[in-house]
Amino acid sequence: MIPALREKYNREFTIEKYENFLAKLEEGYFDIPFRVAETPIFIPKALKEKLIAAGEEIIKLIKQPNFKELTQKSIPANWTVPNENDQPHFLTFDFGICKDENGELTPMLIEMQGFPSLYGFQVHLANTFKSCFNIDASVNYFPNGMDEAKYIDLFKKVVIGKHQPHEVAIMDVDALNQKTAIDFYVTQKMLGVKILALEDIKKVGKKLFYEEDGKKIQLKRIYNRLIFDEVANNTTIFKNSFDPREDIEVEWVTHPNWFYRISKYTMPFLNSKFVPETRFLNQIETIPTDLENYVLKPLFSFAGMGVIIEVTEKDITNIPDPENWILQRKVSYEPAVQSPSGGVKAEIRMMYLWADGEEPKLCINLARLSRGKMIGVRYNADFDWVGGTVGFMEE
Template identity: 55%
Template sequence: MNPTIRKTFNESFTEEKYADFLVDLNAGVKSPIEFRIAETPVFLTDDFRDKLIKAGDEIVATILKPGFKDITERAIPGAWRITNENAHPHFITLDFGVCKDGAGNIVPKLIELQGFPSLYGFQVHLAENYRHAFDIHGNQTIFFNGLNKSSYLDLLRKTILGPYQPDEVVIMDVDAPNQKTAVDFYLTEGYIGTPVVSLADLIQQGSQLFYLHHGEQKRIRRIYNRLIFDEIESDPEIFDKVVDIRQPLDVEWVAHPSWFYRISKFTMPLLQGDYIPKTQFLHELKETPADLQNYVLKPLFSFAGQGVIIDIMDGDIEKIKDPENWILQEKVTYEPVLKSPDGGVKIEIRLMYLWPDGDAKPTLAINLARLSKGKMIGVRYNKDFNWVGGTVAFMHK
């Protein structure tokens, strides 16, 4: 990470500035921020930024290969197959840990990937508030490919709306106002005009969907889908209470739910490169590695790190009843390269792509970062620390 900018930031940091930053960040937002925001952004060197871009290009090249959909067909659970799947994902997110290679170089290592949207609205708001609160220089940007706020929001609007008007597209989650990421939904609504609805708000007439708009039913042409089926799987009767979105409906999806599964941990064994940890489907494992302590077991169909076995014990592999639904992945060791006032902090950086209809390939647009001092990156593993949580990475324009 950029040591010069880091030194300047840390020397001028105060708890009072951070407190004011949090007040401003929450001011005017319809929904309060439900997750911890870190005291600092990340500042990337040009070299590390370029490595991230190269790593992302190599992964995207695999997704663009003919036959990718055929190869990933098994990734989609039978219970969650939805009609009207489109030809490509509208969103791709790639999570990289900041690590050290055998030669001592700081490098990105892929942790996970998804064909599912992330905080595409909130990250703009977050970066603007960091810049204002901590006087971040104007030559630093959070955007890639020469984008700025205006052109980025144009690309986001093009991706989400397609040919439709904002009130014909809805941002949907199972219980949208009460999701931890609701702040992103409402900021996106402010940026591009798409209303926020919950699953229970959908009204079905024949094969068409509607929602109430100023007391009148409004036709839904496209759903900006933020619903993850893993989160509703525990309620097998949910579609007895609300519209069953699995049935054939006259509506477009952005992103279609199938891409959440196609571009996921399931994709990891298909990837190769300097920035990809060795990964195998467990049922294809011919021989258990002698250095099993350097690997981690991950279930293919889980959310937010649930079910992951970090420290594999003797017999763990043999106990797994459905090895075709697990991967054995080389353990990635984060290097605590961010210098906080009380020690090193680990970093994970998410590259966020947008792929509107009509474009030949996705565009790397913006990023998200997370800081950790715990054993894993997620919020639940960092509850008792400071200088951890959600943030964003700045880099030279």
């Protein structure tokens, strides 16, 4: 999006450089199962400032004294976890890059999460782009004066807290076989914490333990990567470990309830030029006559599953639980990133860390490029110059 940097990058790009980049990205780890794009995104200062302003508007809502009251119904009754803390530790806001009425690039909120993203991998990805391609010094993947040393210190504070690294673990159902496992390994290398599958953790009384070299070690803090929506139909997995919904003596990073509180459920409460009109389906008295301009989304789904893009009145009337759906005005992505074969649509995820007792800090970003109907790897399998990447922002 910064024309001079884009032209230079495209001119100097070769398949050999890209293959070398992928090999270096995987070196010391394993084959990455998701597509990494051929290019980073070069984000001009004006767009960066809009992205920052949009994020600040959302955070203002989250910090309202009545935010928990507003979002209490977002948490499914059968997935409420006790001992919720006062704040999330992670905030991620996904913005589609669009054009406004003046023809200028602007962000529009697509999705939001009070849940961690690839906080380790994105540093590794950006550094690998820098080492394999000639990235100009006028851009940086860290915003607001952040640098790698400051970032790692803050990341440690958020994830480890007051504990020792061996008392903290990244946890997912089958952690080492997740598509995002490379992020777990990069994070482990960066912070020194354990990587544990759910079944590696055992409950004794109210405490949790894992075993290493024949010794039981108490797990005091969980860097949670387990998404309940993905295991809702298979709760038997908890039988050989522990059920997060029980009253247990462990700290959560971030507490599972925040996954629901900061989500699609939050969007109808936002009134901003950076947020498309969004309403709970059960609160719509009259179905819009221009449904071609809307998208229908289930509140409780992950990675775009269940989204209806071409909405009909029948789709709406057939939904048995309208309280669990939102109707959102469509966002028109601008193919603003120029590849050798034409424009590509982009999405920028602004990623914040929020240490206990402190203020949320914008730290890093994740970007995705798309030629398909939706942003996301599964919708872009047959294209090049698409996939996961990172934004380098003009200083």
